[in-house]
Amino acid sequence: xxxxxxxxxxxxxLACFVGIIAIFIVDGYMGIYDTVYxxxxxxxxxxxxxxWLRRYRASPPAYHISVEWEEKVFFCYEVDNRQFSTYSTxxxxxxxxxxxxxxxxxxxxxxxxxxxxVRVEWxxxxxxxxxxxxxQGEYTVKIERKRVERKIRIGYHYPPTRPVYPQKVPPPPxx
Numbered sequence: 001x002x003x004x005x006x007x008x009x010x011x012x013x014l015a016c017f018v019g020i021i022a023i024f025i026v027d028g029y030m031g032i033y034d035t036v037y038x039x040x041x042x043x044x045x046x047x048x049x050x051x052w053l054r055r056y057r058a059s060p061p062a063y064h065i066s067v068e069w070e071e072k073v074f075f076c077y078e079v080d081n082r083q084f085s086t087y088s089t090x091x092x093x094x095x096x097x098x099x100x101x102x103x104x105x106x107x108x109x110x111x112x113x114x115x116x117x118v119r120v121e122w123x124x125x126x127x128x129x130x131x132x133x134x135x136q137g138e139y140t141v142k143i144e145r146k147r148v149e150r151k152i153r154i155g156y157h158y159p160p161t162r163p164v165y166p167q168k169v170p171p172p173p174x175x
Contacts, residue, residue, distance in 0.1 A: 007109070036150065040073045071126070075105075086114060105122045105124060
């Protein structure tokens with residue numbers, strides 16, 4: 001009788017341990033996650049969900065990149081639905097400067113099936129800004145979806161000029 005009781009407690013302890021592990025796995029995996037991929041110049045940058053989940057006292061964090069004025073910036077925004085229900089949301093991207101909206105880059109309603117992902121892409125070209133009378137400076141790309149806002153600050157600058165040195169022909173080597 002004592003061995004049956006001892007085994008019962010062993011099985012109960014094992015079931016509790018497996019339950020706790022399952023709770024940690026489900027809690028860490030379930031939810032809605034987003035990732036932003038940016039290609040500027042020849043560099044690809046990835047902003048994962050954990051960057052946006054950091055807690056700041058003053059305001060939500062903004063990601064900073066620096067781009068030369070004539071370059072295009074390619075964006076890819078991925079929303080990962082890790083829930084048992086369908087997630088529907090409008091996704092919007094726009095360019096802002098000094099709290100004034102300059103132009104819309106992307107706007108679409110998306111419906112994401114359970115445990116599926118959706119990717120949307122758009123491009124920011126300096127010609128779009130130049131046609132509206134803007135030049136180099138700092139701009140903010142805001143990506144918005146249902147109650148979530150992501151900010152990416154883009155610093156446009158002119159490429160550095162290289163000094164022009166006179167071409168000197170070296171003298172021929174002595175014989």
